[in-house]
Structures are given as C-alpha cells and as structure tokens.
Amino acid sequence: MKLNLTKVVNGCRLGKIKNLGKTGDRTMDIPGCLLYTKAGSAPHLTHHTLHKIHGVPAMAQLTLSSLAEHHEVLAEYKEGVGKFIGMPESLLYCSLHDPVSPCPAGYVTNKSVSVWGVGGRVEMTASKFMAIQQALQPDWFQCISDGEATCNEATSVKRARKSVDRSLLFLDNCLKLQEESEVLQKSSIIGVIEGGDVTEERLRSARETAKRPVGGFLLDGFQGNPATLETRLHLLSSVTAELPEDKPRLVLICGVSRPDEVLECIERGVDLFESFFPYQVTERGCALTFSFDYEPNPEETLLQQNGTQEEIKYVDQTKKSKTTSCNQEMTSFEINLKEKKYQEDFSPLVRGCSCYCCKNHTRAYIHHLLVTNELLAGVLLMMHNFEHYFGFFHSIREALKSDRLAQLKDLICRQAS
Amino acid sequence: MAAAASQTSLESAPRIMRLVAECSRSRARAGELRLPHGPVATPVFMPVGTQATMKGVTAEQLDALGCRICLGNTYHLGLRPGPELIQKAQGLHGFMNWPHNLLTDSGGFQMVSLVSLSEVTEEGVRFRSPYDGDETLLSPERSVEIQNALGSDIIMQLDDVVSSTVTGPRVEEAMYRSIRWLDRCIAAHRRPDKQNLFAIIQGGLDADLRATCLEEMTKRDVPGFAIGGLSGGESKGEFWRMVALSTSRLPKDKPRYLMGVGYVEERGDAAHPHPCLWGVDSWEPLPPGRFGSALVPTGNLQLKKKQYEKDFRPIDPECDCPTCQKHSRAFLHTLLHSDNTAALHHLTIHNIAYQLRLMSAVRASIVEKRFPAFVRDFMSTMYGDPTLCPTWATEALASVGITLG
Numbered sequence: 135m136k137l138n139l140t141k142v143v144n145g146c147r148l149g150k151i152k153n154l155g156k157t158g159d160r161t162m163d164i165p166g167c168l169l170y171t172k173a174g175s176a177p178h179l180t181h182h183t184l185h186k187i188h189g190v191p192a193m194a195q196l197t198l199s200s201l202a203e204h205h206e207v208l209a210e211y212k213e214g215v216g217k218f219i220g221m222p223e224s225l226l227y228c229s230l231h232d233p234v235s236p237c238p239a240g241y242v243t244n245k246s247v248s249v250w251g252v253g254g255r256v257e258m259t260a261s262k263f264m265a266i267q268q269a270l271q272p273d274w275f276q277c278i279s280d281g282e283a284t285c286n287e288a289t290s291v292k293r294a295r296k297s298v299d300r301s302l303l304f305l306d307n308c309l310k311l312q313e314e315s316e317v318l319q320k321s322s323i324i325g326v327i328e329g330g331d332v333t334e335e336r337l338r339s340a341r342e343t344a345k346r347p348v349g350g351f352l353l354d355g356f357q358g359n360p361a362t363l364e365t366r367l368h369l370l371s372s373v374t375a376e377l378p379e380d381k382p383r384l385v386l387i388c389g390v391s392r393p394d395e396v397l398e399c400i401e402r403g404v405d406l407f408e409s410f411f412p413y414q415v416t417e418r419g420c421a422l423t424f425s426f427d428y429e430p431n432p433e434e435t436l437l438q439q440n441g442t443q444e445e446i447k448y449v450d451q452t453k454k455s456k457t458t459s460c461n462q463e464m465t466s467f468e469i470n471l472k473e474k475k476y477q478e479d480f481s482p483l484v485r486g487c488s489c490y491c492c493k494n495h496t497r498a499y500i501h502h503l504l505v506t507n508e509l510l511a512g513v514l515l516m517m518h519n520f521e522h523y524f525g526f527f528h529s530i531r532e533a534l535k536s537d538r539l540a541q542l543k544d545l546i547c548r549q550a551s
Numbered sequence: 552m553a554a555a556a557s558q559t560s561l562e563s564a565p566r567i568m569r570l571v572a573e574c575s576r577s578r579a580r581a582g583e584l585r586l587p588h589g590p591v592a593t594p595v596f597m598p599v600g601t602q603a604t605m606k607g608v609t610a611e612q613l614d615a616l617g618c619r620i621c622l623g624n625t626y627h628l629g630l631r632p633g634p635e636l637i638q639k640a641q642g643l644h645g646f647m648n649w650p651h652n653l654l655t656d657s658g659g660f661q662m663v664s665l666v667s668l669s670e671v672t673e674e675g676v677r678f679r680s681p682y683d684g685d686e687t688l689l690s691p692e693r694s695v696e697i698q699n700a701l702g703s704d705i706i707m708q709l710d711d712v713v714s715s716t717v718t719g720p721r722v723e724e725a726m727y728r729s730i731r732w733l734d735r736c737i738a739a740h741r742r743p744d745k746q747n748l749f750a751i752i753q754g755g756l757d758a759d760l761r762a763t764c765l766e767e768m769t770k771r772d773v774p775g776f777a778i779g780g781l782s783g784g785e786s787k788g789e790f791w792r793m794v795a796l797s798t799s800r801l802p803k804d805k806p807r808y809l810m811g812v813g814y815v816e817e818r819g820d821a822a823h824p825h826p827c828l829w830g831v832d833s834w835e836p837l838p839p840g841r842f843g844s845a846l847v848p849t850g851n852l853q854l855k856k857k858q859y860e861k862d863f864r865p866i867d868p869e870c871d872c873p874t875c876q877k878h879s880r881a882f883l884h885t886l887l888h889s890d891n892t893a894a895l896h897h898l899t900i901h902n903i904a905y906q907l908r909l910m911s912a913v914r915a916s917i918v919e920k921r922f923p924a925f926v927r928d929f930m931s932t933m934y935g936d937p938t939l940c941p942t943w944a945t946e947a948l949a950s951v952g953i954t955l956g
Contacts, residue, residue, distance in 0.1 A: 173889030174882070180896050182612060182873050204885055207861050211881070220877040252888055478636060494610065494648050498640060502603065502632045509607035509892055 135322065135349065137164075137384060141534065145374075146400050148534040151384065154192075155225055155273055156320050162192045164384075164405040165534075167391075167527050168227055169194040169520075170413050174201065174219035176520070177413050178512040181220055186490045187517055189524035193225035195408055196272065197232040202258065203251040205266040214271035227324075228267070228275040233357070233389050233410045239282050244300060247278040260307035268317050276352050276388075278304045279326035285366050286358030289330025297328040298339040305346055322349025324386060330355065331365070333372060340376040350384030351377060353404065357389025367398055374403030393424060393467055393526055394550040397543050400530065412519035415468050419504045421483040421515055422522040424467035424549045426529040428541040466549055471515070476501040489521035490514075564774040567747055568593075568806045568832070574922040577951035578798060581917040582832060584620075584806055586704040587745055588644065588652040591619045593806065593832040594913055596906045597654060602627050603647045607896040608903070610649050616872070616904050617911075619651045620704070622835055625697050626658035626689070630680060634700035642702030654705040657694045657736075659712045659751075659779075660811060671711060673728065691735035695748075699741050705808075707777060708736040710751040715785040722755040725780075729753045730767050737771060749808060751779040752797050756789045765800040776801050777808040778831070787943035795950060798831060809834040843887045845898050846905045848932045852880065854898070859884040872904030923953045930955055 139149035147164060154160040169176060169191050176184045176194075184190065196215060201208070208215055216222050230249055231237050241248040241255070248257045258266065263278050279301035283289040289297075305325055312318050325348035329335035343351060353373065356366050377383050387404045390396065391411035399407070415422055464470060469483075482492035483500065491500070491514040503511035533542040572581040584591040598605055598613070601624040605613050613621065623643055628634075632646075640646035643653055661669070661678070670677045675690030691709040698706040709732050711725040733750050740748050750768045754761030768776065778797045781790055794809060801807055809831045843855040845866045852859065852866060865875040866883070874883075874897045886894035916925035926948065934940045937955040945955060 172891040173886050175886055175891050175893045178607070178892050178896070180612075180873065180893055180900065181877050182615075182900075183609060183896075186611075200889060207881060207885070210861055211863060218879070218882055220882065477632065478639065480640060490609070490611070496640070498632075498636070499603070499646060499648075502646075506602045506627075506631055508602055508604045509895065510604040510609070512892055513607050513609065513896070 143534060143537065143539065144401065145371075145403055146534055146539060147403065147405060148531060160192060160225055162225065163531055165396075165400045165407070165527065165530055166405070167191055167407045167409040167524070169224075170233075170409045171196055171219075172200060172232070174215065174221075176516070177416070178509075178516040183490075183513060183517060187521045187524070188488060189521065189528055191409070191524065191527075193227055193273070194221060196226055196228045196270075197249075198228055198230050198266070198276075199232050199235070199237070199249040199251055201228070201251075201270065202249050202256040202266055203253050205269050208269040209265075211269075215269075216271070226270075226272040226274070227386075228270055228272040229352075229388060229408075230276050230278065230281070231388075233391070233408050234414060242280045242282050242300070244303075247280070247304070260304055260311060264308055264311040264315065264318070267321065268315055271317060272321060274322045274324050274349055276324050277301075277308050277326055277348075279328055279354060280304075281326070281328060281354045283328065283330030284355035284358065285331035285336075285369055286355070286362055287331075289332055291332050291335070294328075294330035294332035294335040297330060298335050298342070301326055301328045301339065302342050305343065305348070309346060324348060324350045324352045326352045326354050327373060328354055331369065333369060336369060336373050337376045340373050344376075344378050344383075350386060353385060353387045356387055363395070363398075367402060370399065370404070371402045377403075392465065393426075393546050397530070397539075397546055401539075401543075409520070409523055412523040413516070414463075415465075416512060416515040416519050418464060418470070419472045419511065419515070420464060420468040420470050421500070422467055422519050423469050423484050424522075424526075425545060426526045426542060428529065428533055428538055428545050471497060471500045471511075472504050473501075483518050484522065487518065487522065489518045491518040564743070564772045565747065566804060567774050568804060570804070572918040572920070574917050575920070576923050577926075577953060579913075579917050579922050580803075580832065581914045582806075584652075584832070586620070586652045586747070588650065588704050589619060591652060592911075592914055594910050594917075595620065595833045596910050597622050597833055597835045598903050598906075599624075599835050600647075602631070603643060605903075606899050607892060608899050610647060612900060613649075613903070614651065616900070617907050618903065620654060620833075621649070621652075623653055623655045623701065623703060624658070625655045625694060625701065625707075626661040626678075628655075628701060629658060629689075629697045630682065630687075634697045637702075638700045642700070644702060652705070653701075653703040654808075655698050655701050655703040655707065656810070657698070657707040657709040657751075658689050659694075659707070659710045673731075675709070691732040692739040695736050695739040695741075699746065702742075703746060705747045705749060705775065706740075707749050708733045708751055710753055710779055712753070712780060713755060715756055715781055715789075717755065722757060723760055726753045726755070726760050726764050730764065733768060733771060733773075737773070747774040749773060749775040749777050749806075751777040751810065752801075753780045754793075755780055756785055756793060758793075758796055761793060761796055762800065765797060769800065769802060773805075775806040775808065777810050779810045781809070781811065787941065788946065791943065791947040791950075794831065795947075806832045808832065811835070843894070843898065845883075846902050848929075850933065854880055854883050855887045856884075866901055867905065870901065870905060870908070872901050874898070874901040874904075926953055927955055 135154050136152045139147055141148050149164055151162045171194055174196055211218050216226050237250050246257050246259045248255050267275050280297040283293050283297040325343040327339045327343055329339045358366055385404045386406040387399055390399055391408050396407055476497040479497040484492055533539045567585050569583045570580055582593045584593055598621045600621045637643055637646050668679045675688050678687050694709040711728040713721055713725045750773045752764050754764045781793055798807055845852045845854055847867050859880040862880040867875055916922045930940055940955055
C-alpha cells in the first residue's frame with residue numbers, strides 16, 4: 135500500500151491510501167473512518183439497506199471478539215471472512231475487541247491475550263491468533279497486544295513497561311508467523327502502541343514498533359472520559375510526533391468516535407477512526423443532528439442556529455430532569471426521538487439530509503416505532519446516523535482541502551456539550 | 552332473527568374482483584383485485600405489518616419484493632399512535648410511506664387473543680389497555696371510524712369472534728351478533744368510494760350456523776367477504792371443511808379472504824397454498840422469521856441449530872431473494888447467535904419473498920390450467936411419499952378431485 139499525502143496543515147494530514155486490497159487497486163481517503171460491524175454485519179442492516187447509505191467507507195472493521203469463536207467454521211470455509219459475511223468487495227480491518235463492549239481486565243499473560251465472544255472467553259497465543267487470521271484473511275489486522283494499561287488511570291512505570299515489552303514480543307512472534315504463511319502475504323499487520331499514561335514508555339513503544347515492518351500503527355488505550363481528555367491528547371501528540379515520517383505512517387485509534395474528539399485527534403496526527411458512535415446513538419433511540427456545514431449561506435445559518443439553540447436548550451432541560459439511563463449518555467450532537475415532542479413532528483430527522491430515512495420518513499413515524507418497540511426503528515436510525523457521520527468525515531476532508539478546518543472545529547465545539 | 556338488509560348502500564358495491572382463470576377441477580381461481588392503490592394479483596399472501604411496519608423491513612424493500620398489499624392492525628394502531636395522529640399524517644399510507652394497498656382488520660381478533668382484557672356486549676368490545684389500564688369501547692361504529700381515519704383500501708367489519716374451540720350457545724350468539732354488527736358497520740362507513748368494507752363469515756365449526764351466516768351476509772352488498780373464526784385450535788380436518796363450505800356459498804365475482812391462517816404443522820411451520828383449493832383469494836401467513844426459521848419447499852430450517860454451522864449453501868438454491876443471493880446458512884447461523892438484528896431482517900426478507908413467489912407460482916399454474924399437477928408436485932416435495940402426507944391433506948385434496956401419488 136502507498137500513502138499519498140495531499141497536504142499537511144497544522145499537523146492534520148489529508149490524503150489517500152492507494153493500492154489496497156487483494157487486487158491492489160482499492161483506495162481509501164484520510165482522514166476517514168471504518169464501517170462499524172457486529173458479527174460481520176453493519177448493525178441492523180442488510181446488504182440492501184447498507185448500500186442505500188451514501189458515503190459508506192471503503193474499509194469495514196470486524197472484531198475478533200465476535201469472530202474468534204467461529205474460526206473453525208471459517209477455516210473450513212477457506213475463502214476468507216469477507217466472502218463469508220457477504221462483503222467480498224469491501225476492504226477489511228480486524229480489530230481485537232469491540233469498542234462498544236469493554237472487556238474484563240486481568241487476562242493478558244506473557245503468552246496470550248483473550249477476547250470475549252457470545253460463548254465466552256477465547257484465549258489466544260500468537261500461534262492460535264495467527265491461525266485465526268489465516269482463516270479470516272483480512273486486509274489489515276490489529277496485532278495482539280497488552281492493552282490493559284490505558285492512559286485513563288495512573289499506571290505504574292513497571293506495568294507500563296511490561297505492556298510495551300509484551301506487545302513487542304507478540305508483534306515479533308506474529309510477524310515471524312506471517313512470513314511462514316502464504317495466505318497472509320497480502321495482509322498487513324497493524325502494530326499496537328501501548329505504554330499506559332507513562333510518556334517514556336509510550337515513546338519507546340512508538341519507536342520500537344516503527345522499527346518493525348508493520349502496515350500502520352494503532353494507538354491503544356487512549357479512550358476515556360472527558361475529565362482526562364486534555365492529558366490524553368497531550369500524550370497523543372507526543373506519540374505521533376515520535377513516529378517516523380518516511381514509512382506509510384498510518385495511524386489508527388481505537389475507542390475514539392465522538393465528533394469533537396475525532397477533530398482533536400486529527401489535529402494530533404491520527405488518520406483513521408472507528409464509527410461506533412453512530413451505533414451507540416442509534417441504540418439509545420437518538421438521531422445525529424449536529425451541523426458540519428461550516429460554510430452555510432446566511433439564511434441557512436439563521437434557521438439552523440435557531441434550530442440548534444432550541445435543541446440545545448431542550449437537551450439541557452431534559453438532562454436536568456434526569457430521565458432514563460439511556461439519556462444520561464446522550465450528547466448534544468443528537469436528539470432523542472422517544473421524547474413526546476416528536477409525536478406529531480412531521481419533519482425529517484434533519485432538514486436537507488439525503489439519507490433514505492430523511493427522504494422517506496418523519497420524526498413522528500420514528501417516534502412511533504420507538505414507542506412500540508418495532509425493529510424498523512433501529513434500521514432507519516442506523517441508516518441516518520451512519521450517513522450523517524460519514525458526511526461529517528467528508529466535510530473534514532473538504533475543510534482541510536480549502537483550509538477551513540478551524541471553522542469546522544469551531545462549529546463542532548459550539549455544539550458539543 | 553336476521554336483520555333486513557335495508558342498511559345496504561343504495562348504489563351497489565364496487566366490483567373489485569376480476570377473474571382471470573378458474574381451475575376446472577378444484578375451485579381455485581386466479582384473478583386481480585382492483586384497489587385504490589393499484590391492482591393486486593390473486594391468490595395472494597398478505598404480510599402482516601401490525602403497527603405500521605413490516606418488522607425490520609423497509610417499505611422500499613417490501614416494494615422491491617413485489618408486495619402490493621399488506622395488513623395493519625386497527626386495535627394496536629387505534630391505541631398507538633391513534634387515528635387522529637394518523638389522519639394528520641395523511642392516513643396510514645402517508646404515515647408509513649407505503650404506496651401500495653393496505654388492509655386493516657377491525658380489532659376483533661384481539662377479542663380472542665386478549666380475552667382476559669376484554670368483555671363483549673351488544674354495544675361492542677370493552678378493552679382494558681395493557682399500556683395504561685384505560686378502558687376503551689370498540690364498537691362497530693368506532694372500529695369503522697378508526698379505519699376510515701387510517702384510510703386503508705380494504706377495511707373489515709367488527710365481528711364477534713369466538714375461538715373455534717368454544718362450543719355451545721356462545722357460538723350462535725356470536726354469529727348473529729356479527730350480522731347485526733355488519734349492518735352497523737355498513738351504516739357507519741363514511742368512505743365507501745375509497746375503502747372497501749368486507750363482511751366476515753362466522754359460525755365456528757358448526758356447518759348449520761355457518762350456512763345461516765353465509766345466507767344472511769351474502770344478502771348485504773359488500774365488496775368482499777372474509778372467512779373468520781378459524782384461527783387455530785381446530786383440527787385441520789374441521790378447518791378445511793368449514794373453508795370449503797364457506798367458499799361454496801360465497802358469490803364468485805367477489806374476493807374471499809381467509810383470516811388468521813398461519814398454522815403449525817407436525818413438521819414445523821410451512822407455507823401451504825391449500826386455501827386456493829377452495830377458491831380463497833387472499834390470506835395472511837404466519838411470520839416464522841421471528842424464531843430464526845426460514846421457509847423452504849420441504850418445510851422450514853431452524854437456522855440457529857448446530858447442524859447449520861458449516862452449511863455453506865444458501866437457504867434455498869432456487870430462491871432469488873437478496874438473502875439467498877448473498878448469504879449462506881452458516882453465516883446466518885453465526886449472525887443469529889449474535890445480537891445484531893440484521894439476522895432477523897435477512898430471514899424476514901427471505902420468508903416474504905418465498906411466500907410471494909409461491910403465490911405467483913400457484914397463480915401461474917391456475918392460469919395455465921395445471922393447478923392439480925402443481926399441488927401434487929408441491930405435496931410430494933414437502934412430504935416425499937404420498938403415504939407420509941397427513942390424512943387431512945389427502946382428504947382435502949380428494950374433496951376437490953385431486954389424488955396424490
């Protein structure tokens with residue numbers, strides 16, 4: 135694969151990754167995101183409904199936690215997980231864990247890492263892990279690593295050092311096994327940068343991982359709560375600065391998907407993100423409504439401002455009135471369609487949105503589907519939320535192209551709670 | 552005892568059924584329903600979309616599968632979101648954004664299914680809402696009023712429904728009351744030009760009561776008839792005899808809708824076209840997809856079972872639905888064991904496609920004058936040996952001159 139940078143502005147990288155895929159002719163835009171899946175399928179969506187969405191990313195994220203327990207089936211299938219899940223044309227990245235479901239700590243050893251599937255824990259040594267990847271044959275896969283020291287809480291230097299050492303050992307073992315595997319010659323291993331919140335260990339991890347022939351770097355353990363955001367971002371900057379400029383220095387991050395956090399990370403050199411945020415919004419019966427139109431015409435601005443102000447005011451009110459646990463996690467990037475005020479609202483989720491849901495249905499209908507617990511609610515909300523989110527990433531790239539990222543960031547920050 | 556048919560509209564009801572072909576041996580017919588939202592080829596399965604949605608399938612997907620009519624439920628929609636809101640949304644068609652036809656039932660069936668929450672009097676059915684404990688009275692007038700607001704192309708009378716397992720005077724009472732309620736529905740119907748009101752033949756499993764009901768109801772000039780009161784609980788033998796009796800006395804030039812027929816067979820849920828044998832034009836199927844089950848010519852597959860874990864074939868190699876085009880039984884098995892709802896949607900799509908295609912095949916066979924051969928083929932695929940075919944089916948077929956094997 136080849137990384138073509140169009141421009142770098144204040145640490146933000148705009149470009150294309152070329153020569154991807156088994157036939158080497160696929161391309162991906164950066165900054166960008168990966169399509170989030172559960173058990174190999176976009177949540178709630180069939181092939182038909184997925185392809186009604188505009189701007190679906192070229193690469194989908196699969197999670198080993200949902201696939202590891204099926205590896206015998208895949209091994210017998212022989213033709214790779216892409217074909218098995220009905221997405222033979224998609225580029226595929228296999229991460230270890232599902233960003234939405236945190237996994238229990240305390241199971242990493244010097245020899246193995248564990249993931250949790252429906253049937254329970256699956257323990258993997260480097261050999262078993264690589265055997266599973268041989269059955270999956272993804273385009274990229276995250277190497278097993280010791281991800282238990284995050285930078286969300288204080289880590290001892292000793293523990294941080296161990297996470298780096300273990301991860302490098304895993305990486306070297308997996309790279310060696312990859313050399314011996316014909317089937318995995320076309321796949322790229324993504325090296326994982328660990329080290330907790332200990333700066334020297336993080337930098338060491340970055341330097342050492344960069345010495346190995348990895349296809350890219352995954353920044354692990356940077357997810358967390360808003361309170362620790364600034365510290366984490368600061369550490370992030372140091373880490374990306376330590377990565378060499380000359381390789382395909384592709385940087386992925388796991389666990390970060392909120393629009394405001396995405397922008398912060400892009401400014402610190404991150405290229406690719408997971409798209410689980412629109413899924414979480416869907417699961418709480420909400421629809422993304424935040425604006426990423428950083429260059430609207432004045433009339434539109436006025437209309438949107440009025441709308442946004444009302445939404446924000448209402449969201450503040452409902453947050454104070456403390457409803458269900460669902461609402462507690464709600465952000466101000468979204469509206470909650472379960473609220474009674476939408477019962478007779480015959481407007482689309484977002485005016486001007488070109489998604490299937492907004493072109494065909496109303497807030498009142500979605501409200502009804504949610505109140506009656508109908509499955510279609512999830513389908514329609516997922517279609518809208520994915521399209522809205524992919525549109526946001528498109529606007530990031532456009533803003534970078536025209537040197538307008540500051541405006542976009544300003545717009546997003548104004549809407550963040 | 553029987554009310555005079557003086558309440559019928561002064562103009563005759565629209566003739567919405569156009570017969571295209573009839574089987575010379577059985578009573579099967581192929582035709583076309585001409586409804587306000589477009590023509591519908593019959594015989595036809597009507598998917599059930601109880602609360603203004605067909606489970607997790609979008610209106611566009613349903614349209615792409617060739618569905619031209621589906622069902623909505625008056626009882627549920629009457630409670631949530633309510634007729635006033637739906638009227639503001641341009642009727643049920645506007646609310647769901649469904650461009651084709653809709654049939655709404657009257658809410659009567661809930662009298663049986665929610666019997667512990669309901670009480671029947673001459674006035675109507677009094678329900679206690681499971682959501683907020685509020686009491687509502689569903690009278691013939693109110694049912695028609697709600698259905699007028701919903702704007703469905705076919706609306707059903709409110710009938711006094713008793714389970715087919717009930718015997719004794721209650722069955723007779725319900726039958727006569729249904730006739731009186733039919734007249735009240737006809738009188739209350741405000742949109743006979745836009746919505747077609749169907750009568751529902753009752754009488755339980757009593758041939759005499761059914762015959763009486765048929766005689767009376769056919770005196771009313773309604774656009775179509777439904778056969779009710781056969782909603783499970785009865786034996787298959789009793790079931791088909793009542794269907795056969797009912798269709799023998801219904802006018803040929805009007806559509807016949809068999810209500811509440813989805814049934815469980817010994818070998819699992821199956822889609823049988825047998826109501827066609829007696830000239831039924833439409834019915835709604837059981838929705839097997841909910842339990843991870845997929846329809847195939849030999850019955851159905853319980854895809855969650857371990858035997859499908861490494862089965863890399865599609866559900867049905869002859870099926871051209873999106874699910875079978877793209878996915879294997881093994882993948883669906885995996886997906887069904889996850890919490891991704893997409894698994895259910897794949898099955899719903901397949902099952903609807905399968906049933907619609909089956910009806911198309913039935914229709915073609917009637918038009919091409921080979922329906923008896925089609926039925927024989929169908930039965931042999933499903934049961935293999937003629938001796939394995941259940942007695943009720945063999946008898947039913949024999950009654951219309953079709954022998955197996």
